[in-house]
Amino acid sequence: MIDVHYVTFDCAAPYELATFWSRATGWEIHPETEKDDDEVLVLGRPNLLFIRVPEGKTVKNRVHLDVTGSDGTTRDQEVERLAGIGATVQDDRRNPDGTGWVTMLDPEGNEFCVCRADYEKKP
Template sequence: MARDVQITFDCADPAGLAEFWAVALGYRIQDPPPGFASWEQALEAMGVPPERWNAASAVVDPEGSGPRLFFQRVPEGKQVKNRVHLDVRAAPGLTGDDRMAALEEEAVRLVSHGAKRVERHEPEPPLAGGHIIMTDPEGNEFCLD
């Protein structure tokens, strides 16, 4: 039986990182529970103190096909390179110069939203199409692929 997958990020600023990944993936911040116009209203009604309102956040695929991304605040900072990372498919079906141009355009867009560019890897046919290594605003590695 296939299972749904949620991807969880430990981070310092769940709301900020959720906003970045919503932009990066074309996702949206998860709606508050039914009956509430905002998360602030819901959290206040649940008795969550304001200092804990940014303890967690989540983004969802508006079409419902991609995994939910969950962001939880943790006290420690990122220590080492990720062993698992996301590949953001920014140039599906493209090859060569067209592919790399599309990846470069997406890299520029994401840098304007807080990402950092790390390294470009050129295409090495027949197995490697080329990609760009990036980090999100909290230093989590991901690839534009």
């Protein structure tokens, strides 16, 4: 059995990307962070670690986050909110019956999916 300590993102601008994910999740950036740090930690469950690398993203992520609303917001409301803070829609897989997801890109092009929360699903 393991405990996931960090999910790590290679990126060009760690502070900027961490700021997006901090706003997306509501989790705080580690208080000792400087804007020009090569590693920036967002404190959550699990923690999100953003590390500066010289090369850019070239292919689809092999691992991605699936996220849902956590405070009564719907999938559709979260898609709108995330787009408002810098994410873009890559692929809309929502179905008329309410199932499905939306694949979005963070400001550096990392894919993540916005899914329905359990409280949105009909019994």
